[in-house]
Amino acid sequence: MKTGWYKDAVFYQIYPRSFCDSNGDGVGDIRGIISKLDYLKDLGVNAVWLSPVYKTPNDDNGYDISDYRDINPEFGTLDDWKEMIAGMHERGIKLVMDLVVNHTSDEHAWFQESKKSKDNPYRDYYIWRKGRGKDGKRPPNNWSSRFVGPAWDYDETTGEWYLHLFSKKQPDLNWDNPKVRQEVIDICNYWFELGVDGFRCDVITYISKVAGLPNGKWNPVMCGDEHFVLGPNIHEYLNQVNQNAWSKYDTMIVGEAIGCKYVDAPSIIAESRNELDSAITFELMEVDMWMNFFPLKLNLPKFKAVQRGWQNLPKECWNTLYYENHDQPRSITRYGNGYGIYRKELGKMLAVSYFMLRGTPYVYEGQEIGMTNIALKQEEYVDIMATRIFTIIGKVAPFLMPIAHWAMSKRARDHARTPMQWEDKTGAGFTTGKPWMKINRNLGEINVKNDLANPNSILNFYKKLIAFRKGNEVIRDGEFIEYFEKHRKIYCYERNLNGHRYIVICNFAEKNVSLNVDKIPNAQDAELIIHNWEGQQQKLGVSIRLRPYEAVVYEIK
Numbered sequence: 012m013k014t015g016w017y018k019d020a021v022f023y024q025i026y027p028r029s030f031c032d033s034n035g036d037g038v039g040d041i042r043g044i045i046s047k048l049d050y051l052k053d054l055g056v057n058a059v060w061l062s063p064v065y066k067t068p069n070d071d072n073g074y075d076i077s078d079y080r081d082i083n084p085e086f087g088t089l090d091d092w093k094e095m096i097a098g099m100h101e102r103g104i105k106l107v108m109d110l111v112v113n114h115t116s117d118e119h120a121w122f123q124e125s126k127k128s129k130d131n132p133y134r135d136y137y138i139w140r141k142g143r144g145k146d147g148k149r150p151p152n153n154w155s156s157r158f159v160g161p162a163w164d165y166d167e168t169t170g171e172w173y174l175h176l177f178s179k180k181q182p183d184l185n186w187d188n189p190k191v192r193q194e195v196i197d198i199c200n201y202w203f204e205l206g207v208d209g210f211r212c213d214v215i216t217y218i219s220k221v222a223g224l225p226n227g228k229w230n231p232v233m234c235g236d237e238h239f240v241l242g243p244n245i246h247e248y249l250n251q252v253n254q255n256a257w258s259k260y261d262t263m264i265v266g267e268a269i270g271c272k273y274v275d276a277p278s279i280i281a282e283s284r285n286e287l288d289s290a291i292t293f294e295l296m297e298v299d300m301w302m303n304f305f306p307l308k309l310n311l312p313k314f315k316a317v318q319r320g321w322q323n324l325p326k327e328c329w330n331t332l333y334y335e336n337h338d339q340p341r342s343i344t345r346y347g348n349g350y351g352i353y354r355k356e357l358g359k360m361l362a363v364s365y366f367m368l369r370g371t372p373y374v375y376e377g378q379e380i381g382m383t384n385i386a387l388k389q390e391e392y393v394d395i396m397a398t399r400i401f402t403i404i405g406k407v408a409p410f411l412m413p414i415a416h417w418a419m420s421k422r423a424r425d426h427a428r429t430p431m432q433w434e435d436k437t438g439a440g441f442t443t444g445k446p447w448m449k450i451n452r453n454l455g456e457i458n459v460k461n462d463l464a465n466p467n468s469i470l471n472f473y474k475k476l477i478a479f480r481k482g483n484e485v486i487r488d489g490e491f492i493e494y495f496e497k498h499r500k501i502y503c504y505e506r507n508l509n510g511h512r513y514i515v516i517c518n519f520a521e522k523n524v525s526l527n528v529d530k531i532p533n534a535q536d537a538e539l540i541i542h543n544w545e546g547q548q549q550k551l552g553v554s555i556r557l558r559p560y561e562a563v564v565y566e567i568k
């Protein structure tokens with residue numbers, strides 16, 4: 012049944028709340044997405060990953076689902092959704108939905124039942140335990156929530172604790188219960204019947220917990236990882252869902268693989284395993300971040316080493332390529348000086364640096380116009396991660412507040428979630444009402460309308476790159492060879508399929524860099540085919556001078 016269509020796809024990720032608001036209530040919605048389908052088609056993408064649109068109390072903006080088979084009324088109706096998917100398919104765009112099944116919302120009917128009594132038929136849908144200590148008033152173990160604080164909450168009704176690796180409104184499902192696995196299978200098949208082309212599986216690496224739930228090694232924010240990241244039964248469970256749902260249609264299943272390093276990846280994504288088709292790695296995101304929250308300076312050799320590890324996976328593994336999503340700061344601010352005079356060159360260079368790699372590239376909404384991080388005051392942050400960090404630090408270590416502010420100004424998830432900048436006008440063309448989140452002040456300069464009109468824009472560069480990749484076998488299947496591995500400013504690699512070669516050189520520095528390229532074998536006559544600066548030499552030759560954030564691709568046929 013599977014054709015592997017995703018190997019030729021370029022994805023666009025939509026965070027529906029922030030994409031386009033059709034009815035002026037300040038919240039993006041499905042009819043807003045429908046109104047932008049021609050935009051997506053024109054951009055050239057042929058697949059969309061849509062962040063959750065299901066019923067939700069919005070504790071974590073839809074990553075807390077209270078009904079897996081219906082649409083969040085703020086976003087529209089199931090009929091709107093049907094019109095949306097039909098519109099995508101008409102335009103040759105596949106739809107991959109978010110599947111959030113490590114946990115549900117605490118307002119999901121299963122949890123409402125589960126907490127009623129210890130012998131409720133839904134009790135074992137979740138992970139309940141007695142507390143520690145004489146009176147049971149200490150959490151069952153020391154695991155921490157990814158949103159800071161203990162991963163357990165006490166429930167008065169039955170006097171037991173339930174596990175939540177995210178917020179307390181996101182109780183973890185008990186995957187050891189075969190009924191839970193069957194529910195997941197049924198949910199997938201429900202959406203496949205409605206035409207969905209695949210799923211992005213939220214924190215899928217966390218679903219299997221070590222029996223007995225032992226204490227984790229001490230860690231202030233990520234305690235317990237070793238007992239649930241790629242846990243003992245994960246392969247069996249994924250295999251089961253794969254056999255009974257994912258492989259029955261022509262799908263793509265990509266797992267958000269927190270904690271999965273490239274050395275672990277084959278066990279979960281190699282084709283012969285029949286588990287996932289690909290993994291969204293976090294390893295790359297961790298290069299310039301410590302303990303999930305603290306920004307570090309980008310170390311390019313480390314960054315390249317992680318990419319190399321994934322690029323060199325066995326042939327039967329397929330990569331997911333991305334720099335941005337709804338959880339990460341804007342790449343143009345993160346990996347360079349996104350506010351500087353070379354913003355456009357930087358945006359284009361970053362695009363080249365990952366679009367030429369092996370795997371399926373994802374573009375996150377706004378990335379294609381070079382949207383940047385936003386400057387927020389403490390009270391303007393709305394995401395649960397930042398607000399919890401401020402609350403907890405404020406309580407336990409107020410003297411650390413300036414550090415928390417600094418860290419969030421670079422790393423908060425809010426940066427990715429500001430409304431999409433369509434036009435230079437009040438509401439940014441995103442809404443006619445009051446936006447649910449602050450719009451970036453730079454909308455005058457950075458917006459889709461400007462970029463569409465300007466042939467040299469980041470957006471038009473993306474269009475060219477997307478078109479260039481389409482059906483390009485060298486990019487899809489070619490070997491990956493790297494040069495200047497230790498260079499601190501230059502990312503240089505080759506893709507090679509039977510002698511048809513692309514030499515990619517990207518300058519990650521905001522200054523000129525000269526490079527002797529004579530050690531790249533037989534490449535002196537290579538012809539320039541992609542560039543983000545005017546006036547670069549037509550042939551690669553033996554040395555090249557790269558300007559700030561310059562990116563070039565040379566071809567040898």
Ligand code: GLC
Nearest residue numbers: 071074111177213214267338
């Ligand atoms: C994933 C999502 C993130 C969410 C978390 C819990 O990491 O990408 O947005 O908060 O899972 O569902």
Ligand code: CA
Nearest residue numbers: 032034038040
């Ligand atoms: Ca709306």
